[in-house]
Amino acid sequence: MSSTDSQLPVVISEGRQARLIRIGSAQPRFLQGVYPFVGRGVFDLGPLNDALGYRVPANKTAEVLYFRAGNISDDLIYLTISVDGKPVRYFPIGPKADIHVPLAIVESYAAGTRIEICLAAPRGLSGSVVVDVGMVEIDPGF
Numbered sequence: 001m002s003s004t005d006s007q008l009p010v011v012i013s014e015g016r017q018a019r020l021i022r023i024g025s026a027q028p029r030f031l032q033g034v035y036p037f038v039g040r041g042v043f044d045l046g047p048l049n050d051a052l053g054y055r056v057p058a059n060k061t062a063e064v065l066y067f068r069a070g071n072i073s074d075d076l077i078y079l080t081i082s083v084d085g086k087p088v089r090y091f092p093i094g095p096k097a098d099i100h101v102p103l104a105i106v107e108s109y110a111a112g113t114r115i116e117i118c119l120a121a122p123r124g125l126s127g128s129v130v131v132d133v134g135m136v137e138i139d140p141g142f
Contacts, residue, residue, distance in 0.1 A: 017065065017136045025141070029054060029062070031117055031133040037077075039121030045080060045087065052117040052131060056109050059140070063106045064115065066134045067091055070098035073127025080118045081133070083109060087118065098130070108138075 020026035035049045047053065056062045064081055071077050071093040080087035088107075093099055109115060117131055 017063075020136070020138060026136045026138045029135045029137050031115075031135070032131060034128055034130050036128045037073075037119055037121060037126065039075075039077070039123055039125035041123045042078075042120050044123075045082075045118050045120040047082075048079070048117050048119040048129065048131070052133075054115045054135070056111050056113045056115070057137065058111050060111055061138045061140050062109045062113070062115065062135050063138065064089075064103060064109075064133060064135050065106060066100070066102045068098070068100045068130075068132040069093055070130040071095060071127065072129065073121070073125055075122050075125050077119060077121040077125070077127070077129070079129065079131070080120075082116050082118045084114050093129075 017026060021028060031052045031054060033051060037048060040046065067081065069079055069091060074095050076092060076094055078090055078092040081089040091099055091101065117133060119129065
């Protein structure tokens with residue numbers, strides 16, 4: 001290493017969300033927890049738990065960045081991210097398995113939008129799921 005190498009500027013690259021959080025224009029939000037369920041049928045999708053719902057506050061937008069979940073049951077289930085009651089992303093999870101999906105396509109949701117995590121499972125199947133969904137709440141002025 002030459003003496004000039006130590007004098008080179010350090011370049012740090014940060015993503016849009018990290019920059020917005022650093023400057024105070026965004027706040028991280030999470031939908032998390034461990035929740036029991038009883039399946040009503042694979043075509044009977046419904047909210048997993050009221051705690052897994054989020055309404056975008058006035059004068060803000062929100063983006064879902066990642067989805068992690070684990071299935072503590074003996075059969076395939078699926079979870080969805082639902083927006084205003086309509087599923088927009090599906091996440092099948094095998095028996096006693098887990099997933100981590102960093103979302104490559106990130107939509108921006110307007111103030112007043114309801115985002116919730118829903119579940120469908122075979123009728124009568126009981127188990128629990130571990131859920132960790134990361135979002136960012138953004139001041140749209142930035």
